[in-house]
Amino acid sequence: MTDQTIIVAQDNRGIATITLNQADRHNAFDDAMIAELNQALDTINEDNNVRLLVLRAAGKSFSAGADLNWMRRMAEYGLEQNHDDAMQLARLMKTLNGLSKPVIGLVQGASFGGGVGLVACCDIAIASVQAKFCLSEVRLGLIPAVISPYVIAAMGERACRRYFMTAERFDASEAIRLGLVHQVVADDELEPALQHMIESLLSGGPAAQAAAKDLIQSVSRREINSELIEDTANRIARIRASEEGREGLNAFLQKRKPDWDKA
Numbered sequence: 001m002t003d004q005t006i007i008v009a010q011d012n013r014g015i016a017t018i019t020l021n022q023a024d025r026h027n028a029f030d031d032a033m034i035a036e037l038n039q040a041l042d043t044i045n046e047d048n049n050v051r052l053l054v055l056r057a058a059g060k061s062f063s064a065g066a067d068l069n070w071m072r073r074m075a076e077y078g079l080e081q082n083h084d085d086a087m088q089l090a091r092l093m094k095t096l097n098g099l100s101k102p103v104i105g106l107v108q109g110a111s112f113g114g115g116v117g118l119v120a121c122c123d124i125a126i127a128s129v130q131a132k133f134c135l136s137e138v139r140l141g142l143i144p145a146v147i148s149p150y151v152i153a154a155m156g157e158r159a160c161r162r163y164f165m166t167a168e169r170f171d172a173s174e175a176i177r178l179g180l181v182h183q184v185v186a187d188d189e190l191e192p193a194l195q196h197m198i199e200s201l202l203s204g205g206p207a208a209q210a211a212a213k214d215l216i217q218s219v220s221r222r223e224i225n226s227e228l229i230e231d232t233a234n235r236i237a238r239i240r241a242s243e244e245g246r247e248g249l250n251a252f253l254q255k256r257k258p259d260w261d262k263a
Contacts (some may be wrong), residue, residue: 005033008040014051015198016044023059025212026110034088041095052201053099055122056106065113090146097150098122100210102201106194107131117147120154125181126193131172139167155178203261205245
C-alpha cells in the first residue's frame with residue numbers, strides 16, 4: 001500500500017489500470033481524488049497505446065461515494081462554490097462514460113452513492129457476489145444528481161424511482177437483474193473473469209470499439225427515421241473503408257489474427 005490517492009499503471013498489452021487507493025476510508029472520493037482521476041482519464045484517453053482501461057479499488061470496498069469530510073466542507077460553501085465543485089464530479093462521470101477506450105469496472109464490497117455512478121459509467125462491470133450497492137444520498141438530505149444520467153441509463157427509470165428515494169441497499173444479484181453490472185462471480189473468480197474479458201476486448205479493433213461506443217450513445221433513444229438511417233450507413237461505410245476495417249476483413253478471409261489482436 002502506498003500513500004497515493006489513486007494508482008495508475010499500464011502493461012505491455014496496452015491495458016491501463018486505475019486503482020482507487022484509499023482503502024482506509026473505503027475509497028470515498030473528495031475533490032483531490034476527483035482532480036487526479038480527471039487528469040488520469042484525460043491522459044489515458046489521448047494515449048494511442050492504451051487499448052482499454054480497468055477501474056478497480058484497493059481494500060474491501062469499491063467506493064463509499066463522497067467523503068464525509070469533503071461533504072462537510074461543501075455544506076459550508078455557497079451556491080456558486082458548490083456548483084463549481086459539482087461540475088468537477090460531473091466532468092469525471094462524463095469523461096469516464098465517454099472514454100474512447102473500453103472500460104471494465106471490477107467491483108468488490110461496497111459501492112455507494114457516487115461509487116454506483118462510477119460503476120454505471122463503465123462499459124462492462126464485473127462484481128463479486130459479496131458486492132453491495134446503495135444510492136444513499138437522500139439519507140443525507142441530498143440527491144444523486146450528477147450521476148443520475150448514467151445510473152438511469154444503466155438501471156432504468158423504474159428501478160431508479162425506487163432506489164433513488166428509498167436508499168435501500170441491494171446485492172449483486174439485484175444489480176445484475178437491474179442491468180447495473182454484467183457479471184457476478186465468486187470473490188476468487190474476479191481476476192479470472194477480468195482476464196477473460198480483457199482477452200475478449202483485445203481481439204476487437206481499437207478504432208472499431210471506439211466507433212461502437214460512439215454509435216451506442218448516438219443511436220440510443222433516437223427515433224428511427226431517414227436521418228438516423230443515413231447516419232448509421234455513413235458510420236459503417238467509413239469503418240469499412242478505414243485501414244483497420246480492411247485489415248480486419250482481410251484477416252478474417254485469410255484465417256489469421258488481425259494485427260491488433262494481442263489476446
